[in-house]
Amino acid sequence: MLVMKIALGSLLLLGVSVSNAAETVFSVHGSGTTNPSKCYWAVMERMRAQSKLPIHLTYRAVGSTTGQLEFVNDLQNSSVADFGSGDLPMDADRFSQLNDVGIEMIHLPVLLGAVSFFHSVPGVEKLNLTSCLLARIFSRDITSWDDPDILLKNPALQTSPTGLDITVVHRVKGSSSTDGVTNYLHDACGDIWPADKVGATITWDEETLGCEGSGGVTECINENEGAIGYIDAGHGINADLSEIELENRDGFLLSSEEANANGGIAAAEGNVFPLSFDEDFSDVSLLNQPGEFTWPIVLATYIYVRKELTSIEDPNEKTLLKAFLRALYTEEFNEVCVEDFGFTLPTETIRERALSAIDTLLEADGAGTPWTFEQDTEAIIGAADFVISSKRDSILDIQLQEVRGDAVELEEMLRKLNTELATARSETESLRERLAEAEGEVTQVKVDMVSSQAEYGGGDFTESDEQQLRAALVLSSLSFVFWMAWFVMRAFGWITKS
Numbered sequence: 001m002l003v004m005k006i007a008l009g010s011l012l013l014l015g016v017s018v019s020n021a022a023e024t025v026f027s028v029h030g031s032g033t034t035n036p037s038k039c040y041w042a043v044m045e046r047m048r049a050q051s052k053l054p055i056h057l058t059y060r061a062v063g064s065t066t067g068q069l070e071f072v073n074d075l076q077n078s079s080v081a082d083f084g085s086g087d088l089p090m091d092a093d094r095f096s097q098l099n100d101v102g103i104e105m106i107h108l109p110v111l112l113g114a115v116s117f118f119h120s121v122p123g124v125e126k127l128n129l130t131s132c133l134l135a136r137i138f139s140r141d142i143t144s145w146d147d148p149d150i151l152l153k154n155p156a157l158q159t160s161p162t163g164l165d166i167t168v169v170h171r172v173k174g175s176s177s178t179d180g181v182t183n184y185l186h187d188a189c190g191d192i193w194p195a196d197k198v199g200a201t202i203t204w205d206e207e208t209l210g211c212e213g214s215g216g217v218t219e220c221i222n223e224n225e226g227a228i229g230y231i232d233a234g235h236g237i238n239a240d241l242s243e244i245e246l247e248n249r250d251g252f253l254l255s256s257e258e259a260n261a262n263g264g265i266a267a268a269e270g271n272v273f274p275l276s277f278d279e280d281f282s283d284v285s286l287l288n289q290p291g292e293f294t295w296p297i298v299l300a301t302y303i304y305v306r307k308e309l310t311s312i313e314d315p316n317e318k319t320l321l322k323a324f325l326r327a328l329y330t331e332e333f334n335e336v337c338v339e340d341f342g343f344t345l346p347t348e349t350i351r352e353r354a355l356s357a358i359d360t361l362l363e364a365d366g367a368g369t370p371w372t373f374e375q376d377t378e379a380i381i382g383a384a385d386f387v388i389s390s391k392r393d394s395i396l397d398i399q400l401q402e403v404r405g406d407a408v409e410l411e412e413m414l415r416k417l418n419t420e421l422a423t424a425r426s427e428t429e430s431l432r433e434r435l436a437e438a439e440g441e442v443t444q445v446k447v448d449m450v451s452s453q454a455e456y457g458g459g460d461f462t463e464s465d466e467q468q469l470r471a472a473l474v475l476s477s478l479s480f481v482f483w484m485a486w487f488v489m490r491a492f493g494w495i496t497k498s
Contacts (some may be wrong), residue, residue, distance in 0.1 A: 023054050026314065028321045031060040032067025032085030033176050034213045035232040036111055036301045039337035040085070043327055046336075049394040053385050057324060061213065064088055065174025065200050071304045075101050078311025082321050084304035087113070087176030088200065089281035096280075104307040106357045107281045109273060110328045111301040111337060112265050112344040114233035114256040115180050118241035120221050121145055121159060128153050128245045128253050131188035131296075137228060138168055138185070139192065140205045145226060159226075169220045169229030172210040174201040176299060181230045184287050184297045188249075232299075233257075234342025240414060248296045249288045256295055264293035265344040269300075273350060277357040278307065301343075303328070308362045315368030316386070318361075323371035323388065325358045332375065332390060 030040070037059060044057035062070075064086030071084030072094055089107055090098075098105055117134065119127060129137075133149060136142045142149065143166055145159045171178045179200040185193035197203075204210065209227070211220040214235045221227045221241055228244070233256035236243060245253045248264075259265060268286040286298040303325060309318040327333040329351050337343045346354070374382040374389035382389050 025054045025056050026317050026320050027056040027058075028083075028317060028324055029058045029060075029081045030083040030085060030303075031062050031070050031081045032304075033064040033087045033301065034061040034215075035087055035113055035177065035235070035299075036085065036337070036341075036343065037061035039111065039334075039341050039343060042336045042340070043333045044324070046333055047324065047327060047388055050388045050390060050392045052383070052387060052389070052392070055320060057320075059085075063171075063173050063213070064176035064179070068094065068304070071105075072098065075103065079306060082312055082317075083325075085302065086304065087299040087301050088179050089284050089300075089302060090304065092280060092282040095282060104278055106277045106305050106307060106360070108277060108303040108305065108325060108328075108354050108357060109300045109346050109350055110303055110334075110354070112269060112286070112346060113299055113301060113342075114259065114265055114295045115177050115230055115297040115299055116233040116236060116256045117228060117230050117244040117246070118221055118236045119226075119228045119244055120224065120242065121164065121226055124157060124159070125242060126245065127157070127242070128247075130247045131185060132192055134246075135185045135189045135192040137166055138170070138208075139197075140168065140207055141192070142166065164226040167224045167227040168205070168208040169211055169217055169224070169227050170204055170208055171217060171230075172212050176200060177214075177230055177232060178202065180287060180297050180299045183285070187288050188296070233260075237342060246296055248294055249290050250292055250294070252292055254293065254295075259293050259295035260342070260344065262293035264291065264295045265298055266347065267291045267294045268298035269347060269350070273300075275353075277353060278360070300346075305361060307360060317368070319368040319370050319386075322358055322361055323373075326355065327373075327388075329354055330373065
């Protein structure tokens with residue numbers, strides 16, 4: 001059914017594209033951090049579905065560092081893309097260089113997101129680590145999950161197998177998540193994590209595993225038993241990774257989900273942003289802020305825009321960019337970023353200042369037609385060309401929402417199945433150990449009986465004696481097989497029933 005829905009939607013979308021081929025298509029393109037990419041794509045798709053005129057908005061998820069490089073573009077008169085995005089502000093040197101050649105820019109804080117640590121230790125759901133333990137793990141000072149210092153913080157932790165090695169997973173190619181995590185480790189545990197190991201790109205130990213993008217880190221954690229890595233919390237939670245509870249600045253242990261439920265993501269915002277969004281943001285940090293429920297690693301996601309939009313040739317594309325930026329601060333469009341992707345929105349004060357900053361963007365060489373939004377029905381006005389109307393929709397968008405609902409149900413099924421699988425792995429290993437012990441006991445009893453018979457002049461150890469000794473072992477083996485068969489039948493029946 002899902003495949004049919006998607007196929008039908010694709011055909012309808014193709015038909016729309018063909019019928020509009022003769023019309024002008026207005027385009028806006030961006031590039032940057034991977035963390036909010038799904039949020040941006042969802043907003044762009046909704047705008048496309050609600051626009052009367054054909055529009056084409058794209059975003060390349062290439063990482064914050066690449067996004068900044070393409071935005072600066074060697075200080076050329078135009079950026080590679082129409083806007084950039086990153087989870088870290090433009091550094092002071094780049095900001096100064098842009099201003100020195102007469103290029104002004106603004107930072108728009110559009111989202112707040114938590115970065116968290118996730119692991120793949122089998123059968124372990126709850127794991128607590130301090131900043132200094134994390135620093136020692138990521139610097140390879142601690143290499144095993146049953147290290148005494150980890151067990152001191154997690155006395156109930158039992159790894160299977162014992163001595164399970166830690167695989168450290170990290171981002172590659174310059175990442176804002178890396179910048180946030182390394183700054184946090186240095187700020188909270190500077191004696192172990194020095195300043196020269198801070199930044200979006202650092203030199204990692206050769207025994208660590210580098211993976212590209214949020215999706216790549218997720219795969220690396222899932223595919224390596226005993227792995228630990230960092231990723232934006234919403235992505236990790238949606239991927240059903242096991243999250244590590246962190247100790248915040250005030251000494252409270254909590255998960256990012258608990259922090260978010262108690263306003264601990266938004267609490268990190270405080271009063272850290274400059275009053276004017278065309279100022280230098282390089283000193284802005286939301287890391288390790290005080291508060292009982294405040295999450296220690298919070299990043300602001302920024303849109304970078306040059307104040308003069310002279311690099312965009314079509315005046316109507318300049319106004320389309322401004323409309324997209326406004327949509328990111330509009331509930332109808334940004335609610336998906338909160339509900340589906342786990343982000344937190346900035347405060348109303350920041351929203352109002354951001355909208356004012358968007359109004360300062362200069363179209364310079366010709367005013368385009370402003371794109372407006374129709375929320376409530378506006379007869380005649382809502383039917384105009386440059387109106388993005390909530391009264392329009394596409395069958396593809398509706399079907400995608402249905403698919404999202406089905407995906408949520410599937411994720412819940414997988415979460416339950418993963419829990420049972422983790423339990424099964426743990427119990428299977430325990431049964432294996434018990435069987436090995438039973439085998440050893442049988443062997444020892446056999447040796448003892450032979451020795452006893454020799455000492456007291458008894459008869460030989462017969463085949464019948466050995467069969468009796470092995471009977472207990474066979475029964476243990478059968479119980480193991482029947483238990484595994486029950487688990488497989490249950491899991492299969494659950495999946496087929498669903």
